[in-house]
Amino acid sequence: MKCPKCGHEQKEERPDCPRCGLVFAKWSGRPAPAPSDEKKVPAIAAPREETFSERADRMAWAMSGVDMTGEPPSGRNLVVAAVVFALLLAVTVFVMIPSVNPLVAGSWESGDHSFAVKPPPEWIVVTPANLGDAAKAFGGRLPEGLRLLFESKNPPVVGFAKYVPDTEIVPTIFVRTIHQEMPAIDEKARREVAKIFKEGYKGIFDTFALDPPKVVQVDGLDALMLASRSSKKVLVAEPKPVYKPTRRGRAVTGRTAEEWRTYQIASLHYAIPGNSRTFLINTNTDETQAEQHRPALQGAVDSFRVLWRPLPLGPISRNAFIGGMSAGMGAALMYLIFGLVRHVQVRGGGVKR
16 A cells, blocks of 8 residues: 555555554545455356246156156156056046947947847837938838927937827837936935836827836846836817718718827836936836737846946046046156156167266
């Protein structure tokens, strides 16, 4: 430091000059800095903030269980991860996609509604889309009972009917689906199924009496069967004019009376469980012809196949199973993928060890 008054050069920092005694603080008007033995510390640069993509990448590596900067997983560990993933996938498929019983040859199949059923030989297939063709097969007019069923609010997906002349109630089988999973069979389920069938026949028959439901087997599944007896008064002959001969030809003298007939109908109703749906099968026949047509009706029911079968687990157990298996497969797959990526990085030198 050099004294501003006498120019003396001093080696040590002092508050005054040793030659002239000048007090440096008074000379400059500012207090002299006190001597310090502390060394200057170089400034440390603030760390760079992590970007979103870098944070996401780091979290993904952490979730995979693979060290993104360390040694890659061994080949044995990768094989184990692949085997675990394959086993979990196989178990999930086995449980979630139950096997389907073989279809009966000649079955009518509905892919949209996931069922198949074989119509009895020589019976007429009736769907909402082919009512005109079906009417031709019945001589130009659908029988009254069949027409009412297909014009109801919830028409069948398909029906099979046998042509019987001079009757309005022909033997029929028809299938409906409701997109509601059938609950476990208990007293409440029995009441709900009975209510569904009663609502379905409301306005179709004049009287309708339903027996208590029974548990039966359809396509290897527990189903409910209900028998019913109903009646329907049908106009079988409309009034016709009555003529008498006259000099100019003939004249109408009156009309014949309407002819009505009350049919007694025997029916069997089935509620069959499916995956996220319930299948409703109905068989109907005139009571006077029930014994004659029962083998054909029962054969159609026996041929019924559920193509999308219900799962063996309840809703809560099913969700827990799906969640657990998905988590396990996800963890195994992430470990396998990130382990292979780490091997490629190390071999290619893309990331430092």
